[in-house]
Amino acid sequence: MPPSLINEDILINATNFETRVALLENGVVQELHIEHNIQQSMVGNIFLGKVLRILPGLQSAFVDIGLDRSAFIHVSDLRENRNEKSQTNTTIPIEKLIFAGQHILTQVIKDQIGTKGARLSTQLSIAGRILVYMPLDICHIGISQKIQNEEDREALKIKIQSLTTGQKGGFIARTQAENATNEDILIDLKYLNTLWNRIIASTKCHNAPSIIYQDLDLAQRVMRDIVTSNTKTIKIDSKQTTTKLIEWSKIFNPSIQHKIQYYGEERAIFEIANIDQEIDTALSKKVKLKSGGYLIIEQTEALTTIDVNTGGFIGGKNFKETIFKTNLEATNAIARQLRLRNLGGIIIIDFIDMDDQYHKNAVLNELKKSISKDRTKTTIGDFSKLGLIEMTRKRTRDSLISKLCEPCNVCNSNGMIKTTRTICYEILREILQESKQFNPKEFKIIASQKIIDMFLEENHHLSNLCDQIKKPVSLIVENRYNQEEYDIVLL
Known part of the structure; x- marks a missing residue:
């Protein structure tokens, strides 16, 4: 669908403990952003850090920036190397650039994910609405890759060069710069300079480790990064947040001020477009397709697999046509x-096998077209010999499931639990083994209602056990126990 035909609406559910943002395209939820106020993203924050240890073999270093886990920096993220590589295409070893105990000004470029600490860079950048300023970089002008027309790129580069004459550091023009006036760019430039001067002043009165600059909160980042000319409305269910965003827009983006609206209706804002239901679906493995087919999405730490199935879909003229239509429908669902879910890293897609090369090409092209709307960088390969498509999607923040869920204590993160019959047989074996070592008067089984019901329904197993060990066995229900929990008490 051409960008001009996409109508975007942004819904913001803001409370004093959490902010949730939904991006709707033509009434359908496409993106979800969630930030807990006690777990705000660190990306963009600038810290005065202390180097703890150099790892020459990995060309990395651990840095204390005051978080619960040490952050790390790779040699490629040191500004000296970025500047050197752009001129001579060589890399200086990390042990020649920094040393243990050194205080360095760093910026978080990737949040802590799982057991990995935050990733840092000394190539500092400050994002405005139109420009990204890199004050410590060599003087240069970069243009966003999303501005693809070469003539437009060159014209924009010349314009920004003329407006930043005499300015130290480098600049990158964001996509918003394409339609920005000279006045817009100068306002953004003034804001970035003011911000950088405050950061420099702050470093002089802080000791390492300490935070020097904190990036915008989620609602403000949405105003800066997600709102486009296609955005029709920005609805917020908090008067305080609405006022804050209007004041922010007056300074940094006056053109969007009229789009910001306070949502004060009794119906919860996320009930629009059934967003809470969409969140539940995005946390499950199975995603139903309208045709009757479905996706199975399995997420692991290393990669994500997506399996496409026809399910109950029999709508095609023949089996090949049914498979083709299911795969085509799946491409849009996968992109969404x-x-x-904000899935990142390596993604393997297992479409239903197709023999027709025309069908394969059509499915691959439709997948690329659907994913082209994604703001996050992706790369898509061709069909492999095994009929799989491999792709990558840049990790920018935690996935939705890791943000909202935790490992299951019942199944030990296996995604499955043992059946009631399996547990009952385990209990019988354990009692049999205990009877050989001890000589109690009675055995007592304490377990969940489902386990006790199974023993009662198939009581011949328990009866045979009692005859075998020549001891009585009693049953007690404990409603607090899950299906796999039980105790065997010897009396």
Whole structure:
């Protein structure tokens, strides 16, 4: 669908403990952003850090920036190397650039994910609405890759060069710069200079480790990064947040001020477009397709697999046509789920096998077209010999499931639990083994209602056991126990 035909609406559910943002395209939820006020993203924050240890073999270093886990920096993220590589295409070893105990000004470029600490860079950048300023970089002008027309890129580069004459550091023009006036760019430039001067002043009165600059909160980042000319409305269910965003827009983006609206209706804002229901779907493995087919999405730490199935779909003229239509429908659903769930890293897609090369090409092209709307960088390969498509999507923040869920104590993160019959047989074996070592008067089984019901329904097993060990066995229900929990008491 051409960008001009996409109508975007942004819904913001803001409370004093959490902010949730939903991006709707033509009434359908495409992206979800959630930030807990006690777990705000660190990306963009600038810290005065202390180097703890150099790892020459990995060309990395651990840095204390005051978080619960040490952050790390790779040699490629040191500004000296970025500047050197752009001129001579060589890399200086990390042990020649920094040393243990050194205080360095760093910026978080990737949040802590799982057991990995935050990733840092000394190539500092400050994002405005139109420009990204890199004050410590060599003087240069970069243009966003999303501005693809070469003539437009060159004209924009010349314009920004003329407006930043005499300015130290480098600049990158964001996509918003394409339609920005000279006045807009100068306002953004003034804001970035003021911000950088405050950061420099702050470093002089802080000791390492300490935070020097904190990036915008989620609602403000949405105003800066997500709102486009396609955005029709920005609805917020908090008067305080609405006022804050209007004041922010007056300074940094006056053109969007009229789009910001306070939502004060009794119906919860996320009930629009059934967003809470969409969140539940995005946390499950199975995603139903309208045709009757479905996706199975399995997420692991290393990669994500997506399996496409026809399910109950029999709508095609023949079996090949049914498979083709299911795969075509799946491409749009996959692109949407990648954005909804914020899946990153390596992604393997197992479409239903197709023999027709025309069908394969059509499915691959439709997948690329659907994913082209994604703001996050992706790369898509061709069909492999095994009929799989491999792709990557840049990790920018935690996935939705890791943000909202935790490992299951019942199944030990296996995604499955033992059946009631399996547990009952385990109990019988354990009692049999205990009877050989001890000589109690009675055995007592304490377990969940389902386990006790199974023993009662198939009581011949328990009866045979009692005859075998020549001891009585009693049953007690403990409603607090899950299906796999039980105790065997010897009396």
